[in-house]
Amino acid sequence: KEEQEESKSRFNFKAYMLEKASAVNKALEAAVLLREPFKIHESMSYSLLAGGKRVRPILCIASCELVGGQESTAMPSACAVEMIHTMTLMHDDLPFMDNDDLRRGKPTSHKVFGEDVAVLAGDALLLFAFEHMAIATKGVPSERIVRVISELAKCVGAEGLIGGQVVDICSQGKSDVGLDLLEFIHIHKTAALLEGSAVLGAILGGANDQEVAKLRKFARCIGLLFQVVDDILDVTKSSQELGKTAGKDLLADKSTYPKLIGIQKSRDFSEKLNREAQEQLAGFDPEKAAPLIALANYIAYRDH
Numbered sequence: 619k620e621e622q623e624e625s626k627s628r629f630n631f632k633a634y635m636l637e638k639a640s641a642v643n644k645a646l647e648a649a650v651l652l653r654e655p656f657k658i659h660e661s662m663s664y665s666l667l668a669g670g671k672r673v674r675p676i677l678c679i680a681s682c683e684l685v686g687g688q689e690s691t692a693m694p695s696a697c698a699v700e701m702i703h704t705m706t707l708m709h710d711d712l713p714f715m716d717n718d719d720l721r722r723g724k725p726t727s728h729k730v731f732g733e734d735v736a737v738l739a740g741d742a743l744l745l746f747a748f749e750h751m752a753i754a755t756k757g758v759p760s761e762r763i764v765r766v767i768s769e770l771a772k773c774v775g776a777e778g779l780i781g782g783q784v785v786d787i788c789s790q791g792k793s794d795v796g797l798d799l800l801e802f803i804h805i806h807k808t809a810a811l812l813e814g815s816a817v818l819g820a821i822l823g824g825a826n827d828q829e830v831a832k833l834r835k836f837a838r839c840i841g842l843l844f845q846v847v848d849d850i851l852d853v854t855k856s857s858q859e860l861g862k863t864a865g866k867d868l869l870a871d872k873s874t875y876p877k878l879i880g881i882q883k884s885r886d887f888s889e890k891l892n893r894e895a896q897e898q899l900a901g902f903d904p905e906k907a908a909p910l911i912a913l914a915n916y917i918a919y920r921d922h
């Protein structure tokens with residue numbers, strides 16, 4: 619908490635997030651203009667422009683700026699990671715996955731457009747993300763563009779996010795999901811796209827291998843941190859709002875950090891991840907690292 623207060627006084631994280639999210643939203647709107655065939659483009663932009671904190675694109679831009687790059691260089695990749703994030707949410711919400719009716723405060727894509735169009739709009743966003751990076755990235759050598767495209771494909775594919783989601787699905791309802799498997803799921807399902815976001819920004823900004831490795835580790839730590847804090851909040855929120863027994867019922871069929879190691883050790887682990895994340899930024903220009911430090915603190919100390 620102290621660290622958070624200290625960083626708040628030095629850097630206005632809320633204003634930074636609002637400013638960057640607004641730039642990302644403008645770029646996304648311009649990228650997904652309504653065109654023929656209307657239904658597919660309408661469903662793509664419905665989900666893409668429905669809100670969201672835009673953490674991944676901002677992480678991409680902040681990583682690019684950290685190593686001396688420009689926001690405009692990273693923007694097409696920043697839009698691409700948000701397109702991919704949004705399509706994973708659309709597919710995750712489908713009745714045969716999580717079966718959610720609401721996302722970002724609005725009816726989910728399949729509720730508005732039907733399951734068939736929701737699946738295809740997700741697929742189209744995934745492909746458009748790569749097309750957009752390839753055609754809209756300006757001012758960097760083409761080898762660098764090829765490198766970021768392949769990096770992103772790997773982070774999202776079978777060895778990354780999709781792999782994590784499949785392992786998660788296969789372990790549901792199992793009683794023997796231990797710490798290693800839980801960490802594997804979070805590192806792949808959630809941290810991989812954050813890792814991709816930071817690494818893309820770093821590469822586009824001209825980072826050397828050591829800087830790319832540091833940002834990769836930073837993003838991996840905050841990705842896992844996000845999930846550990848989520849697990850802690852699930853317990854503390856549900857016991858506050860619904861009473862202790864109801865809180866336990868909600869978590870009955872899934873493995874979580876508090877369930878495996880208890881609340882206090884989960885809190886200690888989240889502190890350790892935040893420290894480890896911030897250590898990666900030690901050698902960079904402190905002014906340029908401030909947004910990333912504040913982002914890690916925001917993820918660690920959020921209350922919802």
Ligand code: GRG
Pocket residue numbers: 669670671672673703705706707709710715722744774779780783807808844
């Ligand atoms: C990539 C083809 C392909 C398939 C996707 C469905 C699926 C496979 C994966 C699910 C991945 C998933 C939904 C992970 C959870 C990620 C997560 C932490 C979501 C919440 O992110 P926030 O808080 O949300 O950044 P906002 O709405 O603010 O963007």
